[in-house]
Amino acid sequence: MTTVEKYIWVVNALYRAGSHGLSLKELSDKWKLDESISYGEPLPRQTFNRWKDNILMSLGVNIDCRLKGGYRYYISNPESLANGELLRWLLDTYSTANTLSQNTSLKDRILIEEIPSSRHFLTDIVDAMKGNNIIMATYRNFHYKNSYTFHALAELVNKLTS
Numbered sequence: 001m002t003t004v005e006k007y008i009w010v011v012n013a014l015y016r017a018g019s020h021g022l023s024l025k026e027l028s029d030k031w032k033l034d035e036s037i038s039y040g041e042p043l044p045r046q047t048f049n050r051w052k053d054n055i056l057m058s059l060g061v062n063i064d065c066r067l068k069g070g071y072r073y074y075i076s077n078p079e080s081l082a083n084g085e086l087l088r089w090l091l092d093t094y095s096t097a098n099t100l101s102q103n104t105s106l107k108d109r110i111l112i113e114e115i116p117s118s119r120h121f122l123t124d125i126v127d128a129m130k131g132n133n134i135i136m137a138t139y140r141n142f143h144y145k146n147s148y149t150f151h152a153l154a155e156l157v158n159k160l161t162s
Contacts, residue, residue, distance in 0.1 A: 003054075004058070005037070005094060006037060006051065007051060007054065007055045007058065007059060008059075008090065008091055008094045009031075009034070009037055009094070009098070010027070010048070010051060010052075010055065010063075011055060011059060011061050011063075011075070011081075011091060012091050012094065012095050013027060013030055013031075014027070014063060014073060014074060014075050015075055015078065015081055015091070017074065018074075019074055019078075020072065020074070021066060021072035021073050021074030022072060022073055022074075023070055023071060023072055023073070024043075024045060024048060024071065024073065027043060027048070027073065028042045028043040028048075029042075031043040034098070036098065036101055037098070052073075059087060060077075060080050060084070060087070061075055061077065061080055061081065061087075062075065062076045062077045062080075063075060063076070064076040100112075134151050135151070136149065136150070136151050137149070137150060
């Protein structure tokens with residue numbers, strides 16, 4: 001399990017707890033139950049405090065502690081998750097993968113839809129975007145036979161200048 005995956009686990013657990021938040025003991029208990037990530041070990045306070053700072057720096061998610069009601073940790077800027085599509089997608093993807101990996105005994109009862117993936121082309125597209133290159137793409141709707149070819153950067157420039 002990578003460090004980022006551990007950060008995502010913490011963020012996801014606190015996000016699901018909502019504004020009520022979780023005490024460190026509750027978070028540690030949840031952590032301990034998820035043996036695929038914790039190996040059955042509790043989440044030490046010192047580790048959590050270090051991760052909390054790193055989560056803010058790397059993911060932009062601020063974890064605060066509400067002193068009233070027994071030191072409850074919560075995400076003080078949940079809008080960063082609601083408005084940040086990439087981060088939300090990352091959390092959703094991790095959460096789904098984690099849930100499935102914890103329940104491999106049910107693998108014959110869970111059907112996963114195979115979705116056409118961009119994983120083969122995503123790196124090339126991101127590199128082209130970084131270099132401000134024009135990307136030519138052809139799109140065909142599943143319901144219609146006609147396809148449409150467009151130049152991604154060229155259309156963006158046209159929209160911005162008109």
